[in-house]
Amino acid sequence: MTFLEMLQDAQQRNASMLCVGLDPEPRKFPAAMRGDPSRIHEFCARIVDATADLAIAFKPQIAYFAAHRAEEQLERLIAHMRRVAPHVPVILDAKRGDIGSTAEQYAVEAFERYGADAVTLSPFMGFDSVQPYLKYEGKGAFLLCRTSNPGGDDLQNQRLASVDGSPLLYEHVARLASGPWNTNGQLGLVVGATYPAEIERVRALAPKLPLLIPGVGAQGGDAAATVRAGWRADAPIVVNSSRAILYASSGDDFADAARREAMKTRDALKAAKR
Numbered sequence: 001m002t003f004l005e006m007l008q009d010a011q012q013r014n015a016s017m018l019c020v021g022l023d024p025e026p027r028k029f030p031a032a033m034r035g036d037p038s039r040i041h042e043f044c045a046r047i048v049d050a051t052a053d054l055a056i057a058f059k060p061q062i063a064y065f066a067a068h069r070a071e072e073q074l075e076r077l078i079a080h081m082r083r084v085a086p087h088v089p090v091i092l093d094a095k096r097g098d099i100g101s102t103a104e105q106y107a108v109e110a111f112e113r114y115g116a117d118a119v120t121l122s123p124f125m126g127f128d129s130v131q132p133y134l135k136y137e138g139k140g141a142f143l144l145c146r147t148s149n150p151g152g153d154d155l156q157n158q159r160l161a162s163v164d165g166s167p168l169l170y171e172h173v174a175r176l177a178s179g180p181w182n183t184n185g186q187l188g189l190v191v192g193a194t195y196p197a198e199i200e201r202v203r204a205l206a207p208k209l210p211l212l213i214p215g216v217g218a219q220g221g222d223a224a225a226t227v228r229a230g231w232r233a234d235a236p237i238v239v240n241s242s243r244a245i246l247y248a249s250s251g252d253d254f255a256d257a258a259r260r261e262a263m264k265t266r267d268a269l270k271a272a273k274r
């Protein structure tokens with residue numbers, strides 16, 4: 001099964017466009033676990049158990065594990081996801097980008113060490129920095145295109161006078177990803193929910209690509225506007241929320257509260273479909 005097929009399957013099974021983001025911060029854990037990095041796996045596994053039937057994907061952000069020397073806990077967490085939610089794809093949010101020989105090692109890390117189904121990448125260093133990931137048949141790669149943060153404007157909204165039609169940089173990335181770079185149909189794009197007009201523009205330039213859309217929940221992106229701008233029956237959108245779900249409660253009921261928040265977000269996304 002290709003990554004795109006996995007997404008379509010999970011979207012149908014769980015009636016969901018919601019990606020549950022796993023950004024564990026021990027200082028935000030409930031009192032019994034607070035400040036203890038050795039409980040990262042346990043905390044995240046409880047979130048996974050509580051949301052497995054609500055998600056189109058899980059997205060662990062690698063920095064939250066590496067910062068606490070918790071890579072081994074991330075390995076165990078992904079193995080846990082495979083056991084309890086075998087139909088939910090795992091997107092490793094690593095935002096890698098380096099020369100080909102180094103990218104090969106990052107690809108081994110994402111797909112062989114962690115066994116992720118897809119990875120996030122920066123396209124800034126060009127196609128040869130993306131190619132090593134595409135050698136992994138069936139795996140996906142989401143290229144940063146129009147990110148959710150305000151500073152994304154600094155580069156992504158600059159006009160490229162040297163390219164036909166003088167597109168904005170993010171528009172050029174969208175064109176490359178849906179055209180010449182997408183040699184085996186493995187690419188998707190990252191577009192922030194905080195910029196629905198740009199989601200619409202990216203969707204027009206890349207009508208068939210899956211879009212990973214972070215920015216609802218803690219960053220305040222509009223779930224309904226996101227769906228209206230990006231949803232297509234034949235190209236999944238994967239709308240990520242991390243903190244709003246993980247820390248819906250700081251008490252012992254955190255997993256139940258996470259489930260309620262995830263269900264609310266999933267249902268709001270579903271209701272906005274045209």
Ligand SMILES: O=c1ccn([C@@H]2O[C@H](COP(=O)(O)O)[C@@H](O)[C@H]2O)c(=O)[nH]1
Nearest residue numbers: 023061147148214217218219241242243
């Ligand atoms: O443009 C981007 C790309 C990636 N992210 C990542 O998504 C989550 C968002 O977390 P929230 O708590 O839901 O705000 C986080 O892991 C970011 O690194 C993004 O926000 N924007």
